[in-house]
Amino acid sequence: MAASQAKALGKLLALCVTAGVVLAAILFPYVGGMGVAANRVSDTIAAVPADLVAADLPLGSTILDRNGQPIAYLYDQDREIAKPEEIPQHMRDAIVGIEDHRFYEHKGLDTQRSLKAVGGFIANESAGGGSTLTQQxxxxxxxxxxxxxEAGRKEAMAHSPARKIREAKLALEIERLMTKDEILVRYLNLVPFGGNVYGIKAAARTYFDTTPDKLTLPQSAFLAGLVNKPSTLLKDPVQGLERRNLVIDRMLATGFLKEGPAAADAAKKAPLGLVEGRNNRPNDCGNLSGGTxxxxxxxxxxxxxAKAGFSKNQLKRGGYVIKTTMDPVATEQAKKAAENQVAKNTPGIANVMAIVEPGSDKHPVRALVANRDFGVDASKGQTAYRLPSxxxxxxxxxxxxxxxxxAAMEKGVGVLDTVNVPASYTSPIYKNGGKAYTVTNDSSAGDTQMTLQQALAKSPNTGFVILEERAGLNNVVDMSVRLGLRDSMQTVNSGGEKPDPNAKKADQRISQEQWVKDSKIGSFTLGVTVTSVLxxxxVAATIVSDGKWCPPSPIEQLTDRDGKPVTVNEPSCDQAVExxxxxxxxxxxxQDTISGTAAGAANRMGWDGRQMVAKTGTTQIxxxxxxxxxxxxxxxxxxTFSDGDSPKPICDGARPTLCRTGNIYGGKVPAETWFEAMKPLHKDIRPVPLPPGDPKYMG
Incomplete structure (x- = not known):
């Protein structure tokens, strides 16, 4: 067969298929028993018509600070819903004039338009698309x-008779259930306008830095033309201008520009006027101004x-407003302090802070910061790891x-009771790799005994290993969970294994909590297990909340796209200790800030002397x-910790650096960071003394 004959035959088949599709679409809703193929198409769209009329369009979510200011937007499609009254008539006329000028005359299908499109194809001429606005x-x-x-999207866009039949059937249904204005408004809120911009409201903001109700005629014409081929028109201003002017001409020719030729000429002379750089809405954490x-x-x-059942994908399409507990003032002060103490570009050293507000029914998280900025450019001192949480x-x-x-206090040890703090102590209970477990004190000024209160201030290792024996290791571990380490202690310990040698290797990994208990890790009291700053x-918030633990919550309120409150399934508060x-x-x-390991930092940073609870800590190396x-x-x-790929000890000199032996202590950079951040936050708060202890536990 000659090539010309094959080409003609192919065009004839295309005409037949298209004509058949149109006919099938018209008859399909009213004819039963169309066979297996038609049934398959019907099955794929059985529940769609109601959704097409009433379902919500994908809408991103907004995350706000406690004052209602945005800190992030999350979206799969950058869309804002425009109300009917926000869409000007010339925007409606522009899209109808260029895409479907018989929109107000047909019932969802335009047979003349479809056949004309095929005829143009056969004659190698462009006659426009065959789909009506309703089909689109x-x-x-x-x-x-x-x-x-993307796979589902490609399937929905596939050029096939089955898709055409599906679109045609649904177009007829929609025209029966919705008015023309309703269809047009939903269309303008739905369609993509290039990039990740969807709907007329986001398009007006992105390309003209305005709102739909303020769109001019030439701006409306450009956006109407953009729907056809956005990638090309946005790259080439000349083609963009030509396309805009074509839309204006079509509006005039089809009677949708009632102001007449003079208005058309004026609109065509207007510059394109696109916003330089595009006014796209930042997407995801860290991309809004101040997001670092x-x-x-x-x-x-x-x-x-996510733990409460809201996936990120759900948030990106659900249109939620998430008002958080984040305090911008506390965040700014904590960030400033973290960076002042350890510069953001300091190699291998992170300085991380979390601030929580105590309370009997909620513990709102006020700040989560690090000396590092949030981001992916390590050369700029950035990290995407959630260091504080x-x-x-x-x-x-x-x-x-x-x-x-x-735990020892629950076993009868009073705060003012005397505890033994020898210079060195070998535990008869705990072992260190099968050997005797011996601990020493860094400095105890020769004391061999002191009160528990003094011990908490001066932090002798030996005294707390002895207390751990008295309280019972399991009780101490349980206390850490009760007071707040509820995720940290459930973290899988890669070095701990279950005693069952027949268990699969993947099943042998156990939690920190179980590993410490099973292996009798006496050094637990010295803080050797992984932990969370938040x-x-x-833990500190629980202690000053009369022992009431509440989850460290970042959520003030969650509302849906209609402004209605949505319940967040958060853990309930519980009484951790009496x-x-x-x-x-x-x-x-x-006493730690008065006569203990944090006293020097409190003095250096000018702490006002108000009463507080405090404790420092340093790991062995x-x-x-x-x-x-x-x-x-x-x-x-x-x-403050080594956050590089090859952790090293930290030396605390004029500026912290990585070194061979290390000399950093909790009473240095960590305590100084805390006081620097908290001092201005307490400036206008009247000092409140700590409540007196219970004689039952004071001794």
Missing amino acids: YVKNYLAFVVATD TTGFFCGYVLDYL TITRFGAGSIYKVFTAA ELAN PGLARSLGQGMS HQSAGFIGATPNLAGAVM
Whole structure:
């Protein structure tokens, strides 16, 4: 067969198929028993018509700080819903004039338009597309609303008789159920306008930095033309101008520009006027102005909501407004302090802080910061790891002695009771790799005994290992969970294995909690297990909340696209320890900033002397150090640790650096960071004394 004959035959087949599709679409809703093929098409769209009429379009979510200011937008499609009254008549006329000038005459299908398109194809001429605006609405709805991935989108856009039949049938249904104005408004809110911009409201903002109601005639004409081939027109201003002017000419020719030729000529002379650089809405954590600081908090919000059953994809399409507990002032002060103490570009050293507000029914998270900026450019001191809220690879050192003290108090040890603190102590209970477990004190000024309150301030290792024996290791571990380490202690310990040798290797990995208990890790009181800065801050909040633990919540309120509140399934608060024990423990921790390991930092940073609970901590080879502290108003924790690929000890000189031996302590950079951040935050808060201890626990 000659090539010309084959080409003619192909065009004839195309005409037959198209004509058959149109006929099938007209008859399909009214004719039964069309066979297996038709049934398959019907099955794929059985439940769609109602959705096409009433279902919500994908809409991104907005994350706000506690003052209602945006800190992030999340979207799969950058869309804002324009109300009917916000869309000017010339925008409606422009899209109808260029895409479907018989829109107000047909019932969803335009047979003349479809056959003309095929005729143009056979004659090698362009006669425009064969789909009506209603059919285009169906196609875009199936592609950008029903389809949730690229494969589904391609299937919805596929050029096939089955798709044409589906679109035609649904177009007829829509025209029966909706008015023309309703179809047009939904179309303009649905269709893509290039890039990730969907709907007329986002398009007006992105390309002209305006709102739909303020669009001019030439701007409306450009946007109407953009729907046809956005990528080409946005790249080439000359083609963009030509396309805009074509739309204006078509509006005039089809009677949709009632102002007449003079208005058309004036509109065609107007410059294109696109916003330079595009006014796209930033997407995801860290991309809004200031996001390098707020990105850590935003990331925690996503993690927290995921645990509550809200997936990120759901947030990107559900149109939620998430008002968080983030305090921009606390965030700014904490960020400033973290960077002042350890510059953001310091190689291998992170300085991380979390601030939580105490309370009897909620513990709102106020700030999550690091000396690092949130981002992906390490050369600029950025990291995408959620440093303040995830589990760090290092321990918090002697901060964990707080758990030992609390567990010992439940066993009858009073805050003012005397405890033994020998210079060296070998435990008869705990082992170190099968050998005797011996601990020594860095410095105890020759003391061999002191009160528990003094011990919490001066932090002798030996005394707390002895107390751990008395309280029972399991009870100390349980206390750490009760007071706040609820995720940290459930983290899988890669070195711990179950005793069952027949278990699969993947099943042998156990939690930190179980590993410490099973292996009798006596050094737990010295803070050797991985931890979370946020959970440490919440431990301090629990202590000054009369022992009431609440989840460190970043959520103030969640509302849907209609402004209606949505319930977030958060863990309920519980009484971790008796109020009397918590108050007494607070009194026990009240001397660290006065005569203990944090006193120097408090003096250097000009702390006002108000009462607070505090505890410092340092790991054995100085790869990390930490500080927790709380007033009745605010609680916080700081950890300074080696965050490079090859962790090294940290030396605390004029500026912290990585070194061979290390000399950093919790009473240095971590405590100084805490005081620098918290001092201005307490400036206008009247000092409130810590509540007195319960005689039952004071001794």
